[in-house]
Amino acid sequence: MQLTRAAAEALDDADPLAGFRGRFAGTDDDGPVYLDGNSLGRMPLDTPAALARVAEQEWGRGLVGSWETWIDVGTRVGDLIGTGVLGARPGEVLLADSTSVDLYKLLVAAADARPGRDVLVCCADDFPTDRYVVAGVAAARGMTVREVPADVDEGLDPAVLAGALDERVAVVVLSAVAYRSGALADVAAVTAAARDAGALVLWDLSHAAGAVALDLAADGVDLAVGCTYKYLNGGPGAPAFLYVRRELQEELRQPIWGWFGQRDQFGMGPAYDPVPGIGRFAVGTPPVLAAAAVEVGVRLVAEAGMDRLAAKGRALTGLLVALADAHLAPHGVALASPRDPARRGSHVTLAHPHAWQLTRALVDRGVVPDFRTPDRVRFGPAPLYTRFVDVWDAVDRFRALLDDGGWTAYPAERSRVT
Amino acid sequence: MQLTRAAAEALDDADPLAGFRGRFAGTDDDGPVYLDGNSLGRMPLDTPAALARVAEQEWGRGLVGSWETWIDVGTRVGDLIGTGVLGARPGEVLLADSTSVDLYKLLVAAADARPGRDVLVCCADDFPTDRYVVAGVAAARGMTVREVPADVDEGLDPAVLAGALDERVAVVVLSAVAYRSGALADVAAVTAAARDAGALVLWDLSHAAGAVALDLAADGVDLAVGCTYKYLNGGPGAPAFLYVRRELQEELRQPIWGWFGQRDQFGMGPAYDPVPGIGRFAVGTPPVLAAAAVEVGVRLVAEAGMDRLAAKGRALTGLLVALADAHLAPHGVALASPRDPARRGSHVTLAHPHAWQLTRALVDRGVVPDFRTPDRVRFGPAPLYTRFVDVWDAVDRFRALLDDGGWTAYPAERSRVT
Numbered sequence: 001m002q003l004t005r006a007a008a009e010a011l012d013d014a015d016p017l018a019g020f021r022g023r024f025a026g027t028d029d030d031g032p033v034y035l036d037g038n039s040l041g042r043m044p045l046d047t048p049a050a051l052a053r054v055a056e057q058e059w060g061r062g063l064v065g066s067w068e069t070w071i072d073v074g075t076r077v078g079d080l081i082g083t084g085v086l087g088a089r090p091g092e093v094l095l096a097d098s099t100s101v102d103l104y105k106l107l108v109a110a111a112d113a114r115p116g117r118d119v120l121v122c123c124a125d126d127f128p129t130d131r132y133v134v135a136g137v138a139a140a141r142g143m144t145v146r147e148v149p150a151d152v153d154e155g156l157d158p159a160v161l162a163g164a165l166d167e168r169v170a171v172v173v174l175s176a177v178a179y180r181s182g183a184l185a186d187v188a189a190v191t192a193a194a195r196d197a198g199a200l201v202l203w204d205l206s207h208a209a210g211a212v213a214l215d216l217a218a219d220g221v222d223l224a225v226g227c228t229y230k231y232l233n234g235g236p237g238a239p240a241f242l243y244v245r246r247e248l249q250e251e252l253r254q255p256i257w258g259w260f261g262q263r264d265q266f267g268m269g270p271a272y273d274p275v276p277g278i279g280r281f282a283v284g285t286p287p288v289l290a291a292a293a294v295e296v297g298v299r300l301v302a303e304a305g306m307d308r309l310a311a312k313g314r315a316l317t318g319l320l321v322a323l324a325d326a327h328l329a330p331h332g333v334a335l336a337s338p339r340d341p342a343r344r345g346s347h348v349t350l351a352h353p354h355a356w357q358l359t360r361a362l363v364d365r366g367v368v369p370d371f372r373t374p375d376r377v378r379f380g381p382a383p384l385y386t387r388f389v390d391v392w393d394a395v396d397r398f399r400a401l402l403d404d405g406g407w408t409a410y411p412a413e414r415s416r417v418t
Numbered sequence: 419m420q421l422t423r424a425a426a427e428a429l430d431d432a433d434p435l436a437g438f439r440g441r442f443a444g445t446d447d448d449g450p451v452y453l454d455g456n457s458l459g460r461m462p463l464d465t466p467a468a469l470a471r472v473a474e475q476e477w478g479r480g481l482v483g484s485w486e487t488w489i490d491v492g493t494r495v496g497d498l499i500g501t502g503v504l505g506a507r508p509g510e511v512l513l514a515d516s517t518s519v520d521l522y523k524l525l526v527a528a529a530d531a532r533p534g535r536d537v538l539v540c541c542a543d544d545f546p547t548d549r550y551v552v553a554g555v556a557a558a559r560g561m562t563v564r565e566v567p568a569d570v571d572e573g574l575d576p577a578v579l580a581g582a583l584d585e586r587v588a589v590v591v592l593s594a595v596a597y598r599s600g601a602l603a604d605v606a607a608v609t610a611a612a613r614d615a616g617a618l619v620l621w622d623l624s625h626a627a628g629a630v631a632l633d634l635a636a637d638g639v640d641l642a643v644g645c646t647y648k649y650l651n652g653g654p655g656a657p658a659f660l661y662v663r664r665e666l667q668e669e670l671r672q673p674i675w676g677w678f679g680q681r682d683q684f685g686m687g688p689a690y691d692p693v694p695g696i697g698r699f700a701v702g703t704p705p706v707l708a709a710a711a712v713e714v715g716v717r718l719v720a721e722a723g724m725d726r727l728a729a730k731g732r733a734l735t736g737l738l739v740a741l742a743d744a745h746l747a748p749h750g751v752a753l754a755s756p757r758d759p760a761r762r763g764s765h766v767t768l769a770h771p772h773a774w775q776l777t778r779a780l781v782d783r784g785v786v787p788d789f790r791t792p793d794r795v796r797f798g799p800a801p802l803y804t805r806f807v808d809v810w811d812a813v814d815r816f817r818a819l820l821d822d823g824g825w826t827a828y829p830a831e832r833s834r835v836t
Binding site: 025026031032034036039040042043047048051052055056058059060061063064065066067070073097098099100101104108124127128129131132133135136140227229235236237238239240255256257258259260262265266267268269270271272283284285286287288289290291293363368370372373414 | 443444449450452454457458460461465466469470473474476477478479481482483484485488491515516517518519522526542545546547549550551553554555558645647653654655656657658673674675676677678680683684685686687688689690701702703704705706707708709711781786788790791832
């Protein structure tokens with residue numbers, strides 16, 4: 001691989017997805033090199049008009065009559081995500097609530113479906129909300145949490161997970177792409193191993209959806225949740241999605257018995273009686289305005305196609321790893337992600353003892369990665385709008401920063417928002 | 419009270435809040451008489467610009483750096499609601515999740531705070547999601563639900579509720595304004611009676627917030643939730659609010675242990691350790707775009723002032739009751755709301771055996787009420803933008819419809835969205 005800027009430009013020239021970049025805000029000027037799409041995706045240029053249309057036409061003019069259109073928004077946008085991004089079948093995905101709330105709903109439902117089993121398994125290096133939700137559910141039910149250790153750089157070893165599976169395990173909660181390292185789990189193999197042990201796996205797809213090619217149907221996935229504000233570009237705090245395999249839906253009942261999951265909802269009958277399909281996992285009134293923004297982002301991902309996006313993601317992160325090896329490693333910056341492109345999502349993490357200061361300094365030099373404890377800098381080149389030259393420029397500025405030591409002027413103390 | 423249209427016009431001329439109407443969409447033309455603000459409030463004209471600003475400037479340009487602004491959105495907008503609408507103190511209200519999810523969170527937290535008590539009390543005529551959430555929590559915990567009967571028209575009799583309170587009751591869930599009749603509960607008296615019995619009351623303020631003058635602090639209210647898309651005009655499916663009395667916050671722990679309630683959130687530490695204040699009731703990433711719309715609506719309510727809004731609400735519903743007595747009662751339309759203005763919120767319900775057909779016919783004649791089972795038509799004249807002449811015109815068209823029998827052409831079968 002050639003590591004010149006000209007070589008990166010040539011990759012951009014040959015990129016079949018290059019045209020998508022111009023459909024996002026902030027890509028037409030001298031703005032920063034944005035490599036934090038793994039935290040908050042860029043805004044599609046069509047989003048403000050979609051918000052304005054729903055607000056002014058549907059709400060402002062249509063008023064309550066627009067519920068004829070809105071009533072199905074959770075399953076309609078859910079299906080767009082399911083079929084366009086996740087490899088799910090229609091009727092298996094719902095847009096609703098936040099990732100944390102959805103995780104809770106499906107975890108309780110899954111634990112209920114495995115009576116007599118008293119262990120929840122999660123990964124010690126998983127994203128905080130995943131670990132906390134598991135801990136909370138376990139505490140409330142008198143269950144035991146079995147935290148499986150993971151290699152912080154390479155992710156969870158399937159053999160280690162297999163060793164944690166026995167007849168006591170009800171549910172395994174696991175991120176398909178690890179938030180810190182970007183390590184990509186073998187979704188099909190883990191799902192099968194857990195099923196063999198009689199357990200259900202609840203996947204968190206937050207860092208995977210829109211970053212890697214998922215095929216939930218083919219992989220036999222039972223349960224999943226995920227976020228839409230990262231690679232799906234749905235906007236800050238956008239509603240989350242949940243997935244339940246069709247064959248499992250009737251068997252499960254989520255714990256928050258809200259009126260939007262009710263059969264003959266406006267009959268307002270005396271007893272909770274959830275609808276048969278994915279709609280039974282709905283709780284309250286769906287977030288109509290926010291869903292309009294999610295829809296715009298998801299349509300762009302579906303139009304680009306997950307196979308092409310995943311391939312470009314591997315190429316972008318591959319270039320980043322090669323450049324880091326060449327220019328950053330000599331300064332003591334270590335790769336903290338899997339080296340094999342087939343084993344990672346669309347972000348790469350680098351480790352350095354002064355990662356916090358380096359991150360702040362990079363932001364001030366027009367490169368936006370993010371910091372993760374204790375000593376990591378994450379670079380998330382979202383394939384929908386990140387160019388190969390962006391990766392090249394980011395590493396080049398990182399190298400310059402290490403050369404000139406400008407980061408040492410930054411305070412070592414972490415701020416509250418990273 | 420004079421019942422001429424000229425008299426209604428005179429009331430509008432004297433209305434100190436008349437100027438607010440022009441700040442809402444759809445009020446400047448020959449659109450329908452909208453009396454369904456108790457279901458979905460009108461759109462403030464400032465809302466699209468607020469959405470565009472947050473989308474284009476904060477998200478599109480500011481990208482992930484805008485989290486410095488957004489991180490506190492739940493408590494910031496929560497305080498606007500708390501101090502401007504609910505009579506709460508700062509730090510007692512959080513904007514988060516849906517009403518149903520918030521109800522669940524606080525109900526579980528409250529039940530946990532009353533160990534050894536195994537009964538949940540709710541009202542048999544309460545809104546479905548309230549009854550269903552209570553049923554779901556009771557089922558999961560092996561608790562008993564004690565459903566207190568309510569007069570469907572007059573609301574819950576405090577003496578009946580008092581009879582249901584004993585040493586087994588952990589939590590009472592009750593709507594401050596009944597969704598069907600509009601009956602207003604005596605918030606202070608019920609709270610005190612429950613407290614005397616050792617129980618907590620969790621109020622649903624969905625039909626009360628923005629409709630009646632609440633004073634949660636003075637009334638000693640412990641727990642409440644409510645919706646922002648009705649009288650607060652936050653938009654379809656807008657996020658809900660929850661209230662926890664300051665002195666009670668440290669004692670309670672909600673069941674969905676999400677990362678947004680965590681102390682040193684970005685430390686991402688091993689164990690869940692919730693922040694001390696109202697923020698501990700947060701779960702996932704807050705809905706930033708939707709919150710911007712809520713803020714616009716809440717600011718209008720706070721600017722108008724709840725005392726003035728409540729007074730106008732009583733006057734509007736009073737006129738409606740007087741007109742219904744004069745012109746609709748002879749056609750067999752019965753009042754199904756408390757006759758005493760001090761005992762109702764800002765909507766009035768009328769009963770007629772063919773309420774469904776009458777509702778559809780009214781919509782086609784440019785009057786928008788809503789239908790509620792089994793035989794009710796609800797009229798919600800939101801005091802922020804409804805004129806006295808709107809109420810007059812609505813009843814006049816209702817009378818004409820009854821005179822000419824035009825409603826008989828409508829099918830009796832209810833559609834799925836009402």
